[in-house]
Amino acid sequence: MISVFGSANMDLVAYVSQAPELGETVSGREFRMIPGGKGANQAIAAARAGAEVAFLGAVGDDAFGPVLRGALTEAGVDTSGLQVVPGSSGIAHIVVADGGANSIIVVAGANGAVSAPSPDELAVIRRSDALLLQLELPMPAVVGAAVSAGVPVILTPAPVVELPGELLDAVALLVCNEHEGTAITGQAEPDKALEALLRRVPEAVVTLGSKGALYGSRDGSRLWAPAVPARAVDTTAAGDTFVGALAVARSEGRTAEESLRFASTAAALSVQRPGASTSMPTRTEIDQSLNSGQSPT
Template identity: 50%
Template sequence: MARIVVVGSINMDLVTTVGRRPEPGETVSGDGFALVPGGKGSNQAIAARRAGADVEFVGAVGDDVFADALRGVLSDAAVGVSRLRHVDGPSGIATIVVDGGGENTIIVVGGANSRMTELDAADLNAIAAADVLMCQLEIPLPTVLAAARHARANGTTVLLNPSPVRELPADLWAEIDVAVVNEGEAAQFGAALDPVPHVITTLGGAGAIYRDRDGHTLFHPGVAVTVVDTTGAGDSFTGALAAHWHEGPKIALAWACTAGALATTKLGASASIPMREEIEAALRKNGETA
């Protein structure tokens, strides 16, 4: 069982479903609304745990009505929350609109995530003891860099999902072992990804491609499913990839593609993350070793 530490965000997602997303200045009638705990860090932590890893979460919630629910979703998923702190002010939120085709539009307000500006000794000890550190870009960049540097110095594999996209300093790229990007992000980062030893590019329903430091590639095709909501699919992909990275890129890619596809079959982010048994069953069904 891989030991993973996630240093990242946790949000309450405000999810509205609608036949089609409105044009600028237009009002449309929605079909439904739900409060769903999410955030890229939390989603990836839960995804890694459900895919079979031992996971500890380092992050922050506020002092509002969402804080206990956000802590609870991690605890209920058996993700360690001893490093989840409470700060003054609101928790992070994301407003998500999902259309009839399952595509989404997301607005994130950082809240407590924006106040994740320091890592204490216990956070650093957890990172040093882990097999994999997973980070995203929904918390302050200096915190991501500090976590990555400490991980690299202690032999912990650093996996970065550089989303939402922003310009990143060369000293952060230098600390990254594994980068997980979608096609749009890969195009935006361009040559900045070249020094990263392992790059995985997701291709939506078409699957994903892996590239190592020598330019060798692996491709895994998409898994056929009925899409309900693509929210959280990328996080399910990344969490499963991290959980099985120690088994090699080929196996990790199979787990990741399968988990990401299954996540699109349910509404919401954390609620749609598949369990290990579901992923294993799908892998067997597709003739792959679980």
């Protein structure tokens, strides 16, 4: 089982030819409301990739709360640990330009009310093979979950903030994109950022978009995994899809190379569909793409 302690947001997505500059107004061609949030996205990605998943977090008592819970439940995620708190659910305003690039504004809402895991929540976490964490919850809650987990912690350090040493000391694997890697380490070159990360955590992955991903561990292992070619429609949640699928592959005992290939294939499938949670592939789709030996495009 994989446990996820994280955020759930309703994504308000506008599709445009070109994202507006500050002070500029542009015409959009489409608008969608799609369940998302980095925590919920990773939970759904892992469930669709074949894992038993438990989600721990919070939604508001607004109209979005039941929709967010329903999206998780439909994907097969256990939501018995999803709290309902007064006020609005988390919201993400997303602008997606032609080619799939996006910009995102997140308003925490109910996610901001989440505190460190309760004894019951810790019992769920400690029954799992891994705990997935992100940074859309209050930092004290994230740190509390990490240090108390008792299982391997996989951290996605997004949105980027200063990372407490107490948190990094509890992380088994850190997965970031190249921009996050630079922000955390001050190193512009991905390979140098990876080396800097490995001075702080035992294992790290730096994803490079169409250029693949770098993996390293303190035992000296280094690996570059090429990206799986895909025609991008919307890159929203591609990183969360990668992390969820990577956690599944690792929990199944796959090697680092096999796990990266599995995760890259899942991410490549996701970018060809609009939306966040709605774009994530099933285990059957991932396996078929891997077994065919062909690009998922």
